[in-house]
Amino acid sequence: MPLRGSLRSTTTILVSAGLTWMACPQAKADEPKPKPENTISIQLGEPVPPQKFEHPLKFWIADVTDRSGNPQPMMVMKERGGVFLDKQPTAIVKEAIEQSLKAANLLAPDAGSANLVLRVYLFHFGLAAGSGLDFFGKVEFSTMVKNTKTGESQEVKAAGTSIAKGAVRKKNMQKNVEENIEEALHDATRNFVRGTQLKEAVAALSKGTEVVPAGAPSATETAKPPSR
Amino acid sequence: MRILTVALVAGIFAMGTVAKPKDEASQYKTAEAKHFTTAEGVELTPAFVDYFYAELRSELTKAKLVNEVVGEGEAVEDADAPKSLVISGTITEYKKGNVVKSALIGFGTGMRSLKMDADVVRRSDKQNLCVLHVHVKIDPRWNEKIMAKGAARQMVKEMKKALAEGTKPS
Numbered sequence: 591m592p593l594r595g596s597l598r599s600t601t602t603i604l605v606s607a608g609l610t611w612m613a614c615p616q617a618k619a620d621e622p623k624p625k626p627e628n629t630i631s632i633q634l635g636e637p638v639p640p641q642k643f644e645h646p647l648k649f650w651i652a653d654v655t656d657r658s659g660n661p662q663p664m665m666v667m668k669e670r671g672g673v674f675l676d677k678q679p680t681a682i683v684k685e686a687i688e689q690s691l692k693a694a695n696l697l698a699p700d701a702g703s704a705n706l707v708l709r710v711y712l713f714h715f716g717l718a719a720g721s722g723l724d725f726f727g728k729v730e731f732s733t734m735v736k737n738t739k740t741g742e743s744q745e746v747k748a749a750g751t752s753i754a755k756g757a758v759r760k761k762n763m764q765k766n767v768e769e770n771i772e773e774a775l776h777d778a779t780r781n782f783v784r785g786t787q788l789k790e791a792v793a794a795l796s797k798g799t800e801v802v803p804a805g806a807p808s809a810t811e812t813a814k815p816p817s818r
Numbered sequence: 819m820r821i822l823t824v825a826l827v828a829g830i831f832a833m834g835t836v837a838k839p840k841d842e843a844s845q846y847k848t849a850e851a852k853h854f855t856t857a858e859g860v861e862l863t864p865a866f867v868d869y870f871y872a873e874l875r876s877e878l879t880k881a882k883l884v885n886e887v888v889g890e891g892e893a894v895e896d897a898d899a900p901k902s903l904v905i906s907g908t909i910t911e912y913k914k915g916n917v918v919k920s921a922l923i924g925f926g927t928g929m930r931s932l933k934m935d936a937d938v939v940r941r942s943d944k945q946n947l948c949v950l951h952v953h954v955k956i957d958p959r960w961n962e963k964i965m966a967k968g969a970a971r972q973m974v975k976e977m978k979k980a981l982a983e984g985t986k987p988s
Contacts, residue, residue, distance in 0.1 A: 751868070
């Protein structure tokens with residue numbers, strides 16, 4: 591009897607050890623890894639035409655800081671093998687804003703020649719909790735606009751949202767997620783460069799100071815006399 | 819016979835060209851949807867308000883009521899302001915619902931419910947174009963974001979109807 595008892599317990603231990611061993615690699619496999627098949631590239635596409643300011647201005651983006659608190663900012667989606675970004679969200683946002691400012695000749699060539707320096711704090715980039723039937727893309731950031739001469743600064747908030755259809759096939763799902771985040775990024779960039787908050791911040795920061803760009807005007811720009 | 823066929827084809831093309839602008843042209847140039855505020859006592863997360871805002875914008879785009887749906891706080895050209903709308907509102911009531919009541923009694927009892935009021939104003943002179951009241955009820959087991967989807971759809975539908983009635987020549 592004791593022999594049978596010990597045999598039974600040994601078998602139980604062996605079976606449970608075997609099950610644990612089998613479960614371990616599965617648990618590891620659940621954690622998605624970035625591969626070329628599940629990596630998407632987010633781009634702004636067409637630059638967003640910014641609003642017109644009263645005086646000619648030059649902006650410079652000093653840095654973009656991630657304040658989302660997300661330990662894996664490049665992982666957009668964990669389910670179904672995961673969906674990853676090819677670049678850090680901070681780099682994508684910086685590129686999007688720079689692209690739009692550059693297209694309108696509002697981007698300074700360096701920090702020294704800029705009138706206003708932007709520090710962007712990214713709060714959300716990617717998918718947010720939706721209804722479960724669709725994808726809810728959201729890009730949210732706050733920018734500190736600083737006058738390089740006076741040192742004064744103002745906060746400008748911007749957010750972009752997008753809702754895209756859900757998908758059953760993984761290929762379609764990835765495509766929809768990509769389009770959705772791109773649209774949210776476009777929306778957030780537009781909200782920033784065309785927002786009344788930026789207009790008010792620029793007006794408040796340029797009050798009483800000369801707002802003539804410190805850098806030389808470009809070839810396409812007509813030289814204007816400084817407003818006195 | 820040949821002349822008749824040519825005339826028929828030309829007629830169809832003419833009808834198409836006449837019908838096309840009617841479908842595409844929107845009376846309003848831009849619409850700005852604002853984040854809805856919540857009345858005191860309404861226990862809804864900011865995530866819900868965010869999602870509703872996104873859904874409302876999405877439904878406005880789908881409805882083709884306006885040429886462009888702009889984000890909250892975006893500048894609009896002065897020339898477009900008289901033909902631009904601003905939609906703002908308040909979530910006045912939210913009831914979580916009761917799964918047990920809904921399952922045992924049925925007939926609409928224990929349903930999750932949401933009431934909201936919205937104002938549609940003209941951007942240039944802030945004239946109120948219409949006031950909307952929306953009441954949505956869903957099964958308490960469903961996600962509250964589905965309720966946001968339904969509310970946004972109903973709001974745009976009612977807005978479209980109200981604006982069409984308001985612009986009808988008397």
